[in-house]
Amino acid sequence: MPTTKRVTLAQRPTGMPDDDTWSIEEVELPPLGDGEFLVKTDHISLDPAMRGWLNDVRSYLPPVQIGEVMRATVTGTVVESRHPDFAVGEAVSGMLGVTELAVTDGEGVQKIDISVAGPATWLGALGMPGLTAYHGLHEVGEISAGDTVVISAAAGAVGSVAGQIAKAKGCTVIGIAGGPEKCAWLKEIGFDEAIDYKSENVLKALRTAAPDGIDVFFDNVGGDILDAGLANLRRGARVVICGAVSTYNDEKLAPGPSRYMALLVFRAKMQGFLVFDYPDKDAAAIEDMSSMIRSGDLVARETVVEGGVEDFGRTLLGLFRGENIGKLVLKIA
């Protein structure tokens, strides 16, 4: 049987992960059992949520255990199969972990149509980030034409898709992102306004950009940016809690949104959700986003880092430094 290089969790990080967090190991794979197949990874997804999976706390998924292969969604190709539904040569995606080769029984593995978009896009706009944007806006944000929609981390994998979906639906869309390059790109892909949180007072900039208030605040960030959104709600607003990337590496619990009482003043709701909550709606969402990609309404962008699985750790840090525009993926050379 072949051997594979893979990344396991060596110890739980305090604050930002570092080299001591990970262990790179080379192991021989067991022979395929009946109903199993072997996938050769070509792209590994880097997601903010990964940081949470490293903490030993009760959450929506169990924590990654010490010694366990790091959880990650990947794309790859079937290179050997004893499974009736997956043939050698087929492109797939699934949560197969940070590994060059993975043995799977197909649980949670999807075939992907790379004639619609390349594998990296199947980790981004057509993968979990895209579905997160889609379900969050529709199921929790309840967007409708004419709404003023504000999106934080707007140049990221989820935010950039969310903004374009809202725009296509007839909303006014304001993005918040860090730095002139990201803001310029947001305008390029159709955002009505882009606020640079590194150089602007977000609370005041939102007041100017959304003088009548915000109907939907789609928050990926938390902290002061969430507060700036709360201070500018319109009556009946929906605050969609998608993430809090500004806080994921904090060593202790950060203060929450000081302005949460705006929910009372504006009779607003703040609601969390997870992409896994709407499995019945995934296929239609991917269909819809695929046709938006074909029509040009949805620009799917990825920041692709090339390397080996051993580069996973440093690539993840780039995500928390905000180095990516669009979806960050590690392409296995």
Place this chain on the structure above:
Amino acid sequence: MPTTKRVTLAQRPTGMPDDDTWSIEEVELPPLGDGEFLVKTDHISLDPAMRGWLNDVRSYLPPVQIGEVMRATVTGTVVESRHPDFAVGEAVSGMLGVTELAVTDGEGVQKIDISVAGPATWLGALGMPGLTAYHGLHEVGEISAGDTVVISAAAGAVGSVAGQIAKAKGCTVIGIAGGPEKCAWLKEIGFDEAIDYKSENVLKALRTAAPDGIDVFFDNVGGDILDAGLANLRRGARVVICGAVSTYNDEKLAPGPSRYMALLVFRAKMQGFLVFDYPDKDAAAIEDMSSMIRSGDLVARETVVEGGVEDFGRTLLGLFRGENIGKLVLKIA
């Protein structure tokens, strides 16, 4: 024309109001115009929300202006009338302010049926606090039989009614209150559990009292108690933001709920509301609560302080010190 003593806002307080906040004045009333009537106050309502009305900030109601009569809901009797619908001798309630006598055109003034309950109850269980409890639980909390419902400031005017409504609806009800006397009373009126935040770790006590998690957290308090609730939600929970009395006298914005990301983990919503939002449902709610009072399912309790309008300021401080059980009213001697 008669003269009246009344309380006006002398200056905006920083932190807790004090004697300098208020001015006591005696003025001669203008003669009644056509369509007006004169009300002699018998009870004045003391509400946590009053503190917010003193701040010069945009909110759901305009701030009370310097020199203006302090806003308050009162009960009283019509003593003179040039209004076709209000006759001398009728009992009424309305937002007539902290004054012995008030001239009104009847806008926002309701007749009250003191055969159902005395005037103080019409400021409590059958007044705005009762309606707040009723609408918050039904319209925002969406309670149904079998839910585990947690109520903070549970021995207060809103909380004590909310708990009894939830209980009557078939919920398991846990109250959080300060001190053994309040907790004993909560058990007496049917709460399943009472947690004393002054002597217990609320987060741990909630874990014990609601081992399967909280479906509805009805929060009047904010701060650490809200965080303790968030840490113990059940999937799909509703957090009803009714107030944040622990923070109303803070000189700067207190930190928000650190554990708000529990909304994501538990796919929960946190939503604010105001009692004024459901005018079409007020009559049915009062009807329902009146029959609960008659049947004994709803015990309406008031803490009655006797005095003159000049005692308003010190009575209000008692509210923020948590000296009342049930509704706090100032009975004009």
